[in-house]
Amino acid sequence: MEFKEKLLSSFFALQEAVLLDDNPLIEDRRNQAFKTFEEKGFPTRQQEAWKYTSLSPLLSEDYVIFPSGDVGIHPNDVKKYFLYEMDTYKIVFIDGVYSPFLSNTHHDGFDVNLFSVALNQKQHRRTIDTYFNTIAPSGEPLVALNTAYAHEGAYIYIPKNKAPQSPIEILHFSSGDSPALWLQPRNLIVVEQGSEAQIIERHQSLVEHPVVTNSVTEIYAGKNASIEYYKIQDDLDSASLIDSTFIHQETHSHVSVHTSSLGGKIIRNNLNFHQAGKAINSTLKGITVLEGNQHVDHSTLVHHAQPHCESHQDYKGIFRGSSQGVFNGKILVDRMAQKTNAFQQNNNIILSDKAVCNAKPQLEIFADDVRCSHGCTVGQLDQNALFYAQSRGIPIKEAEALLTYAFANNVLESVSIPFLKKHISLQIASKFGVEMGFGV
Amino acid sequence: MIPFQIDISLVNLRNNDYSNYSYYCWRIQEIKGQKMAYTEKELQEKLETQEYQYGFYTDIESETFDKGLSEEVIRKISARKEEPPWMVDWRLRAFRTWTKMKEPNWANVQYQKPDFQDISYYSAPKKKSKYKSLDEVDPELLETFKKLGISLEEQKRLTGVAVDVVVDSVSVATTFKKTLEEKGIIFCSISEAIQKYPELVKKYIGTVVPQRDNFYAALNSAVFTDGSFCYIPKGVRCPMELSTYFRINQAGTGQFERTLVIADKGSYVSYLEGCTAPARDENQLHAAVVELIALEDAEIKYSTVQNWFPGDKEGHGGVFNFVTKRGLCHRRAKISWTQVETGSAITWKYPSCILKGDYSIGEFYSIAVTNNHQQADTGTKMVHLGNNTRSTIISKGVSAGKSQNSYRGLVQISPRAQNTRNFSQCDSLLMGNNCGAHTFPYIESKNSSAQIEHEATTSKIGEEQLFYCNQRGIDTEKAIALIVNGFSSEVLKKLPMEFAVEARKLLEISLEGSVG
Numbered sequence: 001m002e003f004k005e006k007l008l009s010s011f012f013a014l015q016e017a018v019l020l021d022d023n024p025l026i027e028d029r030r031n032q033a034f035k036t037f038e039e040k041g042f043p044t045r046q047q048e049a050w051k052y053t054s055l056s057p058l059l060s061e062d063y064v065i066f067p068s069g070d071v072g073i074h075p076n077d078v079k080k081y082f083l084y085e086m087d088t089y090k091i092v093f094i095d096g097v098y099s100p101f102l103s104n105t106h107h108d109g110f111d112v113n114l115f116s117v118a119l120n121q122k123q124h125r126r127t128i129d130t131y132f133n134t135i136a137p138s139g140e141p142l143v144a145l146n147t148a149y150a151h152e153g154a155y156i157y158i159p160k161n162k163a164p165q166s167p168i169e170i171l172h173f174s175s176g177d178s179p180a181l182w183l184q185p186r187n188l189i190v191v192e193q194g195s196e197a198q199i200i201e202r203h204q205s206l207v208e209h210p211v212v213t214n215s216v217t218e219i220y221a222g223k224n225a226s227i228e229y230y231k232i233q234d235d236l237d238s239a240s241l242i243d244s245t246f247i248h249q250e251t252h253s254h255v256s257v258h259t260s261s262l263g264g265k266i267i268r269n270n271l272n273f274h275q276a277g278k279a280i281n282s283t284l285k286g287i288t289v290l291e292g293n294q295h296v297d298h299s300t301l302v303h304h305a306q307p308h309c310e311s312h313q314d315y316k317g318i319f320r321g322s323s324q325g326v327f328n329g330k331i332l333v334d335r336m337a338q339k340t341n342a343f344q345q346n347n348n349i350i351l352s353d354k355a356v357c358n359a360k361p362q363l364e365i366f367a368d369d370v371r372c373s374h375g376c377t378v379g380q381l382d383q384n385a386l387f388y389a390q391s392r393g394i395p396i397k398e399a400e401a402l403l404t405y406a407f408a409n410n411v412l413e414s415v416s417i418p419f420l421k422k423h424i425s426l427q428i429a430s431k432f433g434v435e436m437g438f439g440v
Numbered sequence: 441m442i443p444f445q446i447d448i449s450l451v452n453l454r455n456n457d458y459s460n461y462s463y464y465c466w467r468i469q470e471i472k473g474q475k476m477a478y479t480e481k482e483l484q485e486k487l488e489t490q491e492y493q494y495g496f497y498t499d500i501e502s503e504t505f506d507k508g509l510s511e512e513v514i515r516k517i518s519a520r521k522e523e524p525p526w527m528v529d530w531r532l533r534a535f536r537t538w539t540k541m542k543e544p545n546w547a548n549v550q551y552q553k554p555d556f557q558d559i560s561y562y563s564a565p566k567k568k569s570k571y572k573s574l575d576e577v578d579p580e581l582l583e584t585f586k587k588l589g590i591s592l593e594e595q596k597r598l599t600g601v602a603v604d605v606v607v608d609s610v611s612v613a614t615t616f617k618k619t620l621e622e623k624g625i626i627f628c629s630i631s632e633a634i635q636k637y638p639e640l641v642k643k644y645i646g647t648v649v650p651q652r653d654n655f656y657a658a659l660n661s662a663v664f665t666d667g668s669f670c671y672i673p674k675g676v677r678c679p680m681e682l683s684t685y686f687r688i689n690q691a692g693t694g695q696f697e698r699t700l701v702i703a704d705k706g707s708y709v710s711y712l713e714g715c716t717a718p719a720r721d722e723n724q725l726h727a728a729v730v731e732l733i734a735l736e737d738a739e740i741k742y743s744t745v746q747n748w749f750p751g752d753k754e755g756h757g758g759v760f761n762f763v764t765k766r767g768l769c770h771r772r773a774k775i776s777w778t779q780v781e782t783g784s785a786i787t788w789k790y791p792s793c794i795l796k797g798d799y800s801i802g803e804f805y806s807i808a809v810t811n812n813h814q815q816a817d818t819g820t821k822m823v824h825l826g827n828n829t830r831s832t833i834i835s836k837g838v839s840a841g842k843s844q845n846s847y848r849g850l851v852q853i854s855p856r857a858q859n860t861r862n863f864s865q866c867d868s869l870l871m872g873n874n875c876g877a878h879t880f881p882y883i884e885s886k887n888s889s890a891q892i893e894h895e896a897t898t899s900k901i902g903e904e905q906l907f908y909c910n911q912r913g914i915d916t917e918k919a920i921a922l923i924v925n926g927f928s929s930e931v932l933k934k935l936p937m938e939f940a941v942e943a944r945k946l947l948e949i950s951l952e953g954s955v956g
Contacts, residue, residue: 048546335873350888353855359883361894368870368900378853378885378892 003059003182004041008034010065011148023125029133033147040141052326052358053268053297058240061210063182065149067095073206075102078173081204083419088200089168091154095175096183098152102171110162110195115153115186127157131190135218135274136246143244146216150186153215156197157189160222163196167417170199172215174239176207183213193222193250198417202232205239217245221253223277229255230420231269234262234427237292244270251277251306258415259286260424261296262431268297275337279308285411286315287424289404289431290323290355297326304337311341316408317348319355330362331372338367344374349381349407351400381407401432505562511535514662517562521631521665524638534651534661541655547817548846548878551786554725554760561663561696619679625709626671627682630698633669640671644702648731648768648794656727656762656788660696664729667697672707672738681936683712699730703738703773710741710936724749724759726784732767732775736797739774740767743935744791745943748783755813755842758785765789771797771826778934780943781808781816790848792821795829795860802831805931809924809947810843810875819849819880824860824890833864836928838947839875846878853890860890868898869927871920921948 011034042059043050073094082090089112092102098114106112111124118124132150136143154170174181191197205211221227233241241264247255261267273282288296302311317325327346348357361374381403389399405428415421429436505513514535518528543553620627626637633641651661672678703709713730726748734740742765751758761784767775777791793802804820822831831851839845847866868877879896901923909919924947925932932940 338873348885350885350890353888355888357883357885359881359894361879361881361896363868363879363896363898364876365868365870365878365898366876368873368875370870371897371899373897374879374895376881376883376892376894378883378890380888380891 003061003063006062007065007145007149008038014066014149022120023128025129026119026132030148030150032138033133033144036138036144037141037148040139040144043141049299049328052324052328053266053295055242055266058212058266061180063180063210063212064178065182065184067097067178067181073099073102073173073175077206078102078171078204081171081173081202083167083169083200083417083423088166089164090171091169092171092173093152093185094173095177095181096152096172096185106164110159110164111155111157112164112168113155113157115155115188116151118155118157118188119151124155124157127190128188131218131220132188133218135220135248136216136244137272140244140270142214142242143216146184146186146214146244149184150216151184153186153188155188156191156199158191158195158197160192161194162192164198167198167200167420170201172203172213174205174207174209174211176205176209178209180210181212183211183215185213185215187215187217189217189219189227191219191221191225191227194224195222196226198228198230200230200232200417200420203235203239203241205236208236208238210238210240212240212242214242215244217243219245219247219255221247221249221255223250224252225250226254227256228416229257230415230417231257231259232262232424233260233264233267233269233296235264237263237265237294239264240266242268242270244272246272246274247282248274248276249280249282252279253277254281254283256283256285256414258411259284259298260427261286261288261290261298262427263290264294264296266295266297268299270299270301272301272303273311274303275305275309275311278306280306280310282309282311283414284311284313284315285414286317287408287411287428288315288317288319288325289408289428290317290319290325291321291431293322295324295326297328299326299328301330301332302342304331304333304340304342306334306336307338307340309337309340311343313344313346314411314414315346316411317346317357318351318404318408319348319357320351322352322354322356324356325358327357327359327361327376329360329374330364331374333363333365333367333370333372335366338369340367340370340372342370342372346374346376347407348376348378349404350378351381351404397432398434398436401429401434401436404432405429405436504560507560508557509535509559509561509663513561517663517665520562521634523631523634526638526642527634530646530651531662534658535663537652538655538658538662541652541658543655547788547848548844548880549786549788549815549817551760551815556659559725562665623676623679624673625676625678626669628669630664630667630669630700633700637669637671640702641669641700644731644733645698645700646731648733648766649729649764654764657729657764660698660727660729660764664696664698667699667728668701669699670701670709670711672703672709674704675706676704677707678709681710681712683714695724695726695728697728699728700733701731701740701742702733703735703740705735706737707735708739708741711743712936713742713744714747725762726759727762728764730763730765730791732765734767734769734773734775734800736771736773738770739776741776742767742778742791744777744779744781745935745946746779746781746783746787747946749785750783750812750814751785753812755785758814759783760786761789762786763789765791766794766821767792767802768794769797769800769802769826769829772799773797774801774803776801776803776805776934777820778805778931779807779818780931780935780946781806781818782946784816785814787814787816787818789818790821792823793831794823794825795831796825797829798826799828800826801829804831804833804835805934806835807838807928807931807943807947808836808845808847809838810840810845812841812843814841814843816844817846817848819847819866821850822852822862824851824853824857824862827856827858828860829857830861831863833862833866834930835864835866836931837866837868837877838871838924838927839868839877840871842874844876844878846880847896848880848882850882851884851892851894852882853885853887853892855886857887858889860887862890862892862894864892864894866896867927868896869924870898870900924948 090104092099331342748759837845
């Protein structure tokens with residue numbers, strides 16, 4: 001595997017030239033992670049967790065690992081990807097390099113900052129030492145690869161009892177300046193006791209060129225904290241994303257992660273919740289609308305380690321063309337975790353003969369006083385409903401779009417930012433090439 | 441409710457373990473001593489002291505090969521069974537494949553891997569069984585049945601079971617042969633079939649479970665010593681339940697039997713399989729292969745009550761049950777698997793249906809009960825290849841003690857299979873806080889017209905339900921048995937009547953002492 005060799009051989013050089021760690025603890029974690037990746041390499045389909053998703057089509061390109069970064073983008077080119085033109089905190093990266101011109105960070109009271117800054121400033125050292133690479137597991141080779149190269153990304157720190165006025169946007173653009181690009185952003189989000197945050201993450205390439213993003217996000221939710229995290233994945237067909245998100249929740253915290261996967265070559269979402277306290281609520285929602293040769297793999301794990309916790313998963317998939325959808329959801333209930341209430345649902349609609357849907361909802365339960373259930377369906381649109389719509393004068397294309405939209409709607413309903421909800425609705429409508437009146 | 445006495449006698453008769461007369465008499469005396477007023481409570485007490493009721497060892501003089509496995513051993517087995525050369529070649533091919541294969545370890549079970557050189561691959565009773573048919577049964581035994589108010593003729597009718605008894609991998613007796621022959625049904629041991637009907641065996645063996653299918657199937661193909669063979673001719677509806685009873689008797693032996701059931705066009709057969717083994721301190725290996733072939737419009741119903749020795753309370757001993765079962769459905773054929781799994785230390789078993797023909801139907805009904813240190817990884821595969829194929833999966837898991845119970849299933853829709861339909865349901869019941877219940881359902885759909893539904897739940901026995909029973913004077917232990925029976929009734933009602941009675945009792949025995 002050539003690309004692996006390249007990554008391995010360039011690590012030490014980059015460590016001396018770019019990373020410049022002055023914190024021995026971080027350096028140690030990096031070296032450990034590097035060793036893990038060196039040993040394990042990229043996951044293959046032989047591994048159970050990657051049974052339905054192959055990374056090999058991604059690994060043939062000669063990727064640039066550390067791009068130059070002096071690419072300028074005019075705000076007008078990327079305006080449409082911002083949720084609001086103003087009013088939000090923004091951290092914008094172009095080809096993995098921070099763009100101060102497009103960003104709107106915050107340092108007063110709470111931090112909406114850069115990971116590279118946090119790594120090197122004394123005042124953030126305690127947070128970095130405590131949380132960096134401690135929430136993510138050490139054995140995952142792709143996470144380890146990211147850790148070894150971890151340099152840039154978003155760093156959000158909300159201290160006790162604070163709530164930022166507006167949502168925080170994390171945007172990654174790839175400009176197409178390098179022929180092929182391998183990005184490894186690393187985000188660390190710490191929301192302390194009693195605080196709140198709304199975060200929107202988006203990866204977008206501006207020009208068709210091979211780009212792979214191996215992103216790792218670690219989220220810590222303190223006692224009574226509340227986090228809403230939205231992932232918008234609507235990239236060009238040349239871009240791939242491997243997203244690993246690890247969430248550590250303390251007592252009485254609420255975290256919801258909402259993933260809209262609407263486009264991309266290969267998207268893999270590893271979403272892991274670890275419930276470390278009592279009475280925790282975790283919500284996982286997902287909408288997947290695919291066409292062409294797109295491939296999306298949702299791999300979720302909710303680990304119930306303490307009693308009286310809840311988790312709620314709801315993933316909807318709509319597959320057209322020769323797209324492929326994978327859902328691999330796992331609920332793990334420890335012996336300690338009595339009175340757990342875990343729910344998981346995965347519904348899929350296949351609209352073409354070449355589309356493929358693979359699902360594997362798993363339950364692993366070691367406690368007896370629990371209520372765990374999962375449901376999984378694969379089917380088509382209701383022919384009677386389609387006929388009804390047509391008999392009322394709605395053309396078939398619109399009728400299909402309406403039914404599909406209705407199918408996905410209960411996941412959409414959980415988006416609590418109105419602008420964002422409208423944005424996703426518009427995106428879904430445009431996928432079906434119909435006007436459903438969301439633009440008004 | 442059927443009176444208890446009838447119940448026991450049914451169990452014994454069905455097992456038809458004639459080689460085991462002393463045990464018989466013991467059971468019957470037990471019944472005689474209790475007269476008619478035998479209550480459920482006494483049964484419970486009996487069961488508690490009894491532990492594993494089939495844990496006896498029969499002192500039959502038997503011929504056992506030295507431990508170890510090599511091409512020479514396979515040739516020896518084949519020579520002993522006077523098999524034709526093509527069979528020897530077939531075995532050796534399987535053996536060569538097997539030596540290149542690795543033991544699978546993806547299942548959710550932990551155990552000490554068996555040493556395949558430390559097993560004897562051939563053990564057969566030296567003397568043939570005394571009883572070839574029910575008419576030859578000891579008069580004393582007949583007398584006892586009479587006293588119970590059931591004549592044997594009636595028994596015969598009531599159970600309606602033709603039995604092929606396999607002790608330590610060799611078929612001992614097949615009953616009801618005449619009745620079956622009249623209809624043209626072939627029901628005999630597979631060694632006999634290889635001798636008498638080589639063209640049938642040659643045509644079908646290994647077509648559903650190929651030699652290289654998996655590690656244990658390859659091992660079985662190389663060393664299988666006996667098993668049952670069944671052929672139902674065109675358009676014949678088999679008038680009675682066919683049954684095989686498996687027993688591992690000798691110590692240090694593995695059992696490798698091979699079952700081949702062929703239902704020709706438009707025929708119907710219901711096939712039962714029961715398994716027991718003596719209680720031993722060591723682990724015994726059972727690696728069977730079952731192949732079902734349902735030709736056009738045929739229907740096969742295959743029921744298993746598996747009660748291998750599960751090991752003692754500390755988890756010592758017990759049978760490793762690594763079984764490959766698969767059925768092939770041609771056009772409009774139907775295969776229905778029903779299984780009640782209460783035994784074995786380790787179960788690794790996935791009865792599957794390949795729905796090759798259009799309009800074919802696959803069904804899987806299962807109850808798996810694990811207690812103490814048992815581990816079960818069981819489920820099914822439904823492979824939809826034909827158009828308009830349908831499958832139903834109902835799986836119920838009950839875990840108690842320190843056991844682990846997993847459901848692992850696959851529903852696969854091939855791109856060319858139009859209008860397929862699948863419904864799966866797997867429910868788990870947890871009793872106590874030291875056991876685990878797991879589900880690994882795989883759903884792979886490659887066709888847009890497929891409709892697949894899957895649902896799974898895990899819960900414990902509701903306290904309200906228990907309280908309600910207690911309040912009506914039903915003690916907790918009994919209430920649990922009641923609730924578990926209700927939980928499993930969907931599957932139990934798919935079993936043939938007399939099997940269902942046995943299965944119900946087995947469930948109760950298996951959950952003995954699991955109430956915390």
